Amino acid sequence: MHIKPDCITCIMNQTLKVCKLLELDDTTGKKLLDSTAEILIQHDLTHTPPQIAKETYGKIAELTGNTDPVAKAKAHATQLALKVDxxxxxxxxxxxxxxxxxxxxxxxxxxxxxxxxxxxxxxxxxxxxxxxxxxxxxxxxxxxxxxxxxxxxxxxxxxxxxxxxxxxxxxxxxxxxxxxxxxxxxxxxxxxxxxxxxxxxxxxxxxxxxxxxxxxxxxxxxxxxxxxxxxxxxxxxxxxxxxxxxxxxxxxxxxxxxxxxxxxxxxxxxxxxxx
The missing domain is CATH 3.40.50.10880 (Uncharacterised protein PF01937, DUF89, domain 3)
Structure with missing residues (x-):
């Protein structure tokens, strides 16, 4: 499935959620959002959402020095799932x-x-x-x-x-x-x-x-x-x-x-x- 215009706002929102999860300062957060915007501009609508996500999260890892920026959310989700009856x-x-x-x-x-x-x-x-x-x-x-x-x-x-x-x-x-x-x-x-x-x-x-x-x-x-x-x-x-x-x-x-x-x-x- 190729991306649609609606996917663009979704990808930007994901970057914002990462900024909040990592508790980044405003300046660093803006750098991440700017980098995501640049990636979206560089890719046309022939790409899939997962392909764009690869690029955006790669840039997030580069800018933050964190290769697994959502690790905290993953650990929480696993503990939550293990408690379900x-x-x-x-x-x-x-x-x-x-x-x-x-x-x-x-x-x-x-x-x-x-x-x-x-x-x-x-x-x-x-x-x-x-x-x-x-x-x-x-x-x-x-x-x-x-x-x-x-x-x-x-x-x-x-x-x-x-x-x-x-x-x-x-x-x-x-x-x-x-x-x-x-x-x-x-x-x-x-x-x-x-x-x-x-x-x-x-x-x-x-x-x-x-x-x-x-x-x-x-x-x-x-x-x-x-x-x-x-x-x-x-x-x-x-x-x-x-x-x-x-x-x-x-x-x-x-x-x-x-x-x-x-x-x-x-x-x-x-x-x-x-x-």
């Missing part, structure tokens, strides 16, 4: 629903949603698009599953879904993470808790979305050969949608009007679509 998750569909609800943990989103409130309001809410039956059917014969992670914190709920899948199916799971810290996306460091249920794969990707143009050869081979691929979050949707010939299951909450218009569902809807 998951005892009422009984079925595979429940686990899918819980995993997508975890997608509200997103430092880069236009609108910030409360995790507990979203669990209460969305757990019994129908998906706007729900290809679960096809997913379940494919799992019955699948031997390999590539699960492309998204944000730190929601990876706790990814773990629950993977464990639920493996209880029912004899399947090898590969959990893809980003190659370097970018926004609050999950990397090898945060994904350690999934080592008991999946093989962690460092994709080498520096963008907040699995961009095939940046992916290393090992992850590309797994991506192409896997029987099933599940991509979590809007960043992966923005990076992969219409960029690959293989079928991918996209699992996310619509958190901006640009994706809402592209997929034809309202903001806040739960999406589980095979494309």
């Amino acid at each position: 998951t005892s009422f998750v009984k079925t595979l569909h429940d686990a899918v629903k819980f995993a997508v609800i975890g997608n509200v943990i997103d430092f880069g989103a236009q609108k910030q949603l409360d995790l507990d409130e979203t669990i209460q309001s969305h757990f019994h809410h129908r998906f706007g698009i729900d290809d679960f039956k096809t997913f379940e059917k494919e799992l019955k014969t699948a031997k390999t599953l590539v699960y492309i992670g998204d944000n730190t914190g929601e990876h706790v709920f990814d773990k629950l879904l993977i464990e639920t899948i493996k209880k029912q199916y004899d399947i090898e799971v590969y959990y893809f993470v980003r190659g370097t810290p970018i926004i609050n996306d999950v990397t090898v460091k945060e994904a350690e808790i999934l080592q008991t249920c999946a093989t962690i794969v460092d994709t080498g990707v520096p963008t907040p979305g699995y961009d095939l143009g940046y992916a290393n050869a090992a992850s590309k081979a797994l991506f192409e050969k896997a029987d099933v691929v599940l991509a979590k979050g809007m960043g992966n949707y923005e990076s992969l949608y219409d960029e690959t010939d293989r079928k991918v299951y996209y699992l996310f909450i619509i958190k901006c009007n640009v994706v809402s218009e592209a997929i034809g569902e309202a903001e806040g809807e739960l999406i589980f679509t095979r494309h």
Whole structure:
């Protein structure tokens, strides 16, 4: 998905949130905002939001000397997720629903949603698009599953879904993470808790979305050969949608009007679509 004018304000707002998270002084904050504006001016509308984010966060790291500027938010999100009661998750569909609800943990989103409130309001809410039956059917014969992670914190709920899948199916799971810290996306460091249920794969990707143009050869081979691929979050949707010939299951909450218009569902809807 290419950026739209609305994405420009979203990216600027992300930079402002980083300034506040790091408690930067006004002069340094302006430098970061100016650098983001310059990057946006230099890129036309043929780029994806994750590609622009790579450039802006790279510049933020350079100007602040902090290679993981959202580390504090990632740690908080993980602790928050670990405290959530998951005892009422009984079925595979429940686990899918819980995993997508975890997608509200997103430092880069236009609108910030409360995790507990979203669990209460969305757990019994129908998906706007729900290809679960096809997913379940494919799992019955699948031997390999590539699960492309998204944000730190929601990876706790990814773990629950993977464990639920493996209880029912004899399947090898590969959990893809980003190659370097970018926004609050999950990397090898945060994904350690999934080592008991999946093989962690460092994709080498520096963008907040699995961009095939940046992916290393090992992850590309797994991506192409896997029987099933599940991509979590809007960043992966923005990076992969219409960029690959293989079928991918996209699992996310619509958190901006640009994706809402592209997929034809309202903001806040739960999406589980095979494309």
